[in-house]
Amino acid sequence: MGFVLSPYSSQSQELDAQKLLEAVDDNLWSNTKYIEGRLIIDNGRKERILTWEHWMEGVDRAYSNYLSPPREKGTKMLKIVDKLWMYTPRTDRKLLIAGHLLRQSMMGSDLSYEDMMEDKKLSAAYKATFVTTEDLRGTECCVLLLEAHDKTTTYQSRKLWINREEKTVLRQELYAKGGKLLKDVEYLDYRPLGKRMFPRKMIFRDLLKENTKTTYIFDTIEFDIKIPAKYFSQSILKR
Amino acid sequence: MIVSIAWKNFSRQGIRAILNVLVTALAMVAVVFNLSLYNGFQAQATRNMIRTDVGGGHYQAPGFDILTPTEWEDTTHKVPSALKKLSSAEKAEVLVQQGQLYPNRRLYPVQLRGIDIDQTLLDLPLDGLKKFDAKLGDVIPAVLGVKMAKKAHLKQGDTAVLKWRDRNGVVDARDVRVVDVVTLVNPRVDEGVLWLRLDHLRNMTQRMDEVSWVAVDEHHGNVDGMKFQSVEQLIADILYMIEQDRRYAKIFWVILVFLAGIGVFNTQILNVFKRQKEVGTLMALGMTPGRIVSVFTLEGSMAAFLSVFLALVLGTGLFAWFQSVGLDVSHLAESTIPVQEKVLLEIHPDEVAYSTVIIVAIMILISWLPVRKITRLDPTLALRGRAIT
Numbered sequence: 001m002g003f004v005l006s007p008y009s010s011q012s013q014e015l016d017a018q019k020l021l022e023a024v025d026d027n028l029w030s031n032t033k034y035i036e037g038r039l040i041i042d043n044g045r046k047e048r049i050l051t052w053e054h055w056m057e058g059v060d061r062a063y064s065n066y067l068s069p070p071r072e073k074g075t076k077m078l079k080i081v082d083k084l085w086m087y088t089p090r091t092d093r094k095l096l097i098a099g100h101l102l103r104q105s106m107m108g109s110d111l112s113y114e115d116m117m118e119d120k121k122l123s124a125a126y127k128a129t130f131v132t133t134e135d136l137r138g139t140e141c142c143v144l145l146l147e148a149h150d151k152t153t154t155y156q157s158r159k160l161w162i163n164r165e166e167k168t169v170l171r172q173e174l175y176a177k178g179g180k181l182l183k184d185v186e187y188l189d190y191r192p193l194g195k196r197m198f199p200r201k202m203i204f205r206d207l208l209k210e211n212t213k214t215t216y217i218f219d220t221i222e223f224d225i226k227i228p229a230k231y232f233s234q235s236i237l238k239r
Numbered sequence: 240m241i242v243s244i245a246w247k248n249f250s251r252q253g254i255r256a257i258l259n260v261l262v263t264a265l266a267m268v269a270v271v272f273n274l275s276l277y278n279g280f281q282a283q284a285t286r287n288m289i290r291t292d293v294g295g296g297h298y299q300a301p302g303f304d305i306l307t308p309t310e311w312e313d314t315t316h317k318v319p320s321a322l323k324k325l326s327s328a329e330k331a332e333v334l335v336q337q338g339q340l341y342p343n344r345r346l347y348p349v350q351l352r353g354i355d356i357d358q359t360l361l362d363l364p365l366d367g368l369k370k371f372d373a374k375l376g377d378v379i380p381a382v383l384g385v386k387m388a389k390k391a392h393l394k395q396g397d398t399a400v401l402k403w404r405d406r407n408g409v410v411d412a413r414d415v416r417v418v419d420v421v422t423l424v425n426p427r428v429d430e431g432v433l434w435l436r437l438d439h440l441r442n443m444t445q446r447m448d449e450v451s452w453v454a455v456d457e458h459h460g461n462v463d464g465m466k467f468q469s470v471e472q473l474i475a476d477i478l479y480m481i482e483q484d485r486r487y488a489k490i491f492w493v494i495l496v497f498l499a500g501i502g503v504f505n506t507q508i509l510n511v512f513k514r515q516k517e518v519g520t521l522m523a524l525g526m527t528p529g530r531i532v533s534v535f536t537l538e539g540s541m542a543a544f545l546s547v548f549l550a551l552v553l554g555t556g557l558f559a560w561f562q563s564v565g566l567d568v569s570h571l572a573e574s575t576i577p578v579q580e581k582v583l584l585e586i587h588p589d590e591v592a593y594s595t596v597i598i599v600a601i602m603i604l605i606s607w608l609p610v611r612k613i614t615r616l617d618p619t620l621a622l623r624g625r626a627i628t
Binding site for chain 1: 309310312313337339341343344345346400402404405407408409410411412413
């Protein structure tokens with residue numbers, strides 16, 4: 001069903017907003033995914049560029065391996081369901097990042113480990129309602145307000161700017177429970193990948209901090225590939 | 240007779256005797272001063288901790304550890320009825336949670352400390368929070384200590400965003416207004432601490448009726464679900480630190496007593512060497528070597544006995560003057576030691592007594608050691624002054 005923008009039928013709008021969100025999820029999510037890219041962490045004074053490769057299977061399993069700079073080379077992260085292990089070659093130890101540690105900044109970036117581990121499809125975790133249409137970077141977007149179904153969802157509300165033609169997210173805002181805007185994410189440089197449109201660049205900003213941003217640049221993306229089982233085993237967390 | 244002989248011999252030593260007495264007296268004064276200063280330091284630290292934080296002990300939520308902030312959210316407990324019924328003068332309910340403050344859009348991790356605003360058990364200058372309603376408004380009122388305000392570059396009337404998590408782990412954020420910046424004598428409740436009304440913090444974190452601990456005036460028996468921590472347990476790290484310092488101070492004592500002892504020891508050696516003929520004469524006249532040793536030992540010990548009186552005179556004056564000015568420890572304001580005012584001496588009579596007895600005993604021993612050889616002297620050689628060469 002297509003997205004209806006009629007201002008006279010709020011029920012169908014809500015229904016379609018949810019459908020649109022599902023379509024966005026379908027575009028972004030796949031059974032398996034391989035990404036090679038760069039993570040640029042800019043804290044306002046200094047910029048660090050990390051290169052990394054990432055394998056993902058469903059929403060529960062993911063493995064990342066950092067390739068550079070030398071200081072981070074060999075750092076590995078393995079996510080299995082709600083647990084995250086981190087291995088650093090300098091200490092030659094794997095560390096379970098659990099509980100409140102997940103809320104810490106990931107490698108000094110604007111993302112927390114928890115943000116990075118986000119494992120639910122938005123359409124499953126949130127109820128979407130249509131807010132308005134807006135022009136963003138020359139594209140007419142539907143602005144959806146997402147409200148969490150569950151009282152334990154970290155961000156209780158989000159706002160999404162969606163290109164309704166391509167079913168792609170151009171911008172996302174994350175809000176605190178009280179309504180204060182905390183973070184925003186820009187999705188840039190969408191390119192077709194098979195039947196999908198996938199952003200080549202994502203910029204995260206922690207809006208409570210000044211002049212900081214974290215940019216993901218995806219140089220290589222492959223969907224629905226076969227990933228060896230060893231990539232999601234703790235035995236991979238070693239030199 | 241022995242005492243009068245010893246006293247005559249001692250007084251004939253002139254300047255040497257005076258110096259020995261003076262040095263021993265100064266050593267005694269220094270040791271007692273040092274002990275009393277540590278007592279004063281410990282007393283003030285303990286008093287400040289009790290006044291501002293510890294009270295007569297804490298009933299803590301099981302597993303709570305103030306040094307493990309990542310677990311504060313998991314270690315809260317409903318206030319048990321046994322504690323709830325205590326008056327506001329007998330208890331202070333406290334809830335501690337982690338937060339992130341963004342003064343001038345810079346991240347500053349903080350301890351959110353909510354305290355029952357009506358409590359009178361702890362002496363905290365949080366009156367600035369009293370005028371606010373128990374209902375949480377759009378802006379959260381907070382009080383900061385001077386150190387915290389300085390480090391966070393905040394002043395009275397400033398606002399900053401505060402981010403925290405509620406009991407479900409949901410992120411929440413709101414503006415905080417600094418309604419007051421106060422002087423707190425205990426840096427542990429100042430640096431990194433954002434003081435809030437307990438009802439506000441409970442509301443913010445969805446932790447109704449929960450606490451991290453309840454400070455109480457005294458132990459009120461075992462309370463189900465809570466673990467009692469005594470004052471000594473809560474300030475154990477400070478007591479340990481002062482105890483360590485006391486140990487190091489003992490090195491200083493040893494050096495002082497050693498210096499005083501060297502004077503007496505040297506005098507005694509010189510006495511025996513120079514007064515061989517006198518020893519020989521006393522032996523020839525029938526005095527036993529033991530009695531001669533007693534005379535010489537008593538002579539040497541006179542310095543210790545007289546130094547007790549001199550120390551009393553010097554110490555009384557010095558201590559009286561010191562108590563009027565105190566030791567300025569304002570430089571410790573930058574540390575986490577809960578002592579920021581002037582430290583005064585706290586003199587414990589038992590410590591004065593045992594340190595005096597120890598020093599006098601050491602001096603008597605030192606007076607005896609060099610003169611033991613008198614018992615082995617040949618009287619004929621001693622009479623000619625050739626017994627010791």
